[in-house]
Amino acid sequence: MSHIINGRSANFVKMEIMQKLLSKIDWRLILRLVMAGSMIIVGYQSNDYIPAVFGIGFAIYAIIGAKYKIGCGYNGACGYPSKK
Helix, strand or coil, X not given: CCCEECCEEHHHHHHHHHHHHHHHCCXXXXXXXXXXXXXXXXXXXXXXXXXXXXXXXXXXXXXXXXXXXXXXXXXXXXXXXXXX
């Protein structure tokens, strides 16, 4: 016996909510932040601060790139000039 909410099943409503949440996630930003975080952690654990500093810089670049939609993944040309 399924629950009915406004004429639709509860599972259908849950699927719609998940689809809306997944469509709002910026996957490029998530992947870049995961990579930057792993660089920071590995650099800190090995007492080698060069990769940690580069990871911090990459995280800053990822946030700015996501805000202004610049960089590879946000435009169709991936950084190469288009013919237009």
